[in-house]
Amino acid sequence: MYKAETRGISVTVTPRFVEEESSPDExxxxxxxxxxxxxxxxxxxxxxxxxxxxxxxxxxxQEVRGxxxxxxxxVLGPGESxxxxxGCPLPTPNGTMEGTYTMATADGESFEAAIPAFSLDVPHVRRVMH
Incomplete structure (x- = not known):
């Protein structure tokens, strides 16, 4: 589990490998x-x-915006989640993701809430960093 907090907005991410949707030979x-x-x-x-x-x-x-x-x-009130x-397909057995959510307050102020960097790893595969 990975966690970041920005201006009271907590973002927690739990990644997992989905073997049944993967095809290492391809x-x-x-x-x-x-x-x-x-x-x-x-x-x-x-x-x-x-x-x-x-x-x-x-x-x-690869950058993805939307x-x-x-x-x-x-819309999240105080204390709400x-x-x-x-999902994310990759051409390699490992990688990383991170990012931001643009949040807006009721009075129209915008700010970026951090999405923590997290690792995507196939279990039992040695990770090689480039």
Whole structure:
């Protein structure tokens, strides 16, 4: 489990390798990750957009930007949480992901909430960093 907190917004990520969706002979490795976003602050916030930086085991960077997460732009009051699970295919048995969520307060102020860097690793495969 990986965790970051920005301005009272806690982001926890739990990744896992999905063997049944992977095909190592075809250089396809699929990872799922579950994210829990918790508002530990005093103000209501809305998740507006996401920005991911995905790096495979060869060091190739892919950036992904988009509105919301899994088709939603959740509003979180103080003490509320939102969880979702998504996935990421890689051409290598390991990699990393990190990023930010753009959050907005009720008065229209925007800020970036950190998504912690986390590792994507196939179990029992030696990791080689480039």
């Amino acid at each position: 250089s396809r490795y699929f990872f799922a990750y579950t994210v829990e976003i918790t508002n530990n602050g005093r103000d209501k916030v809305q998740l507006r957009s996401r920005h991911w930086r995905i790096v495979d085991g060869r060091g190739a960077l 509105a919301g997460v899994v088709g939603k732009q959740p 939102f969880s979702y699970t998504s």
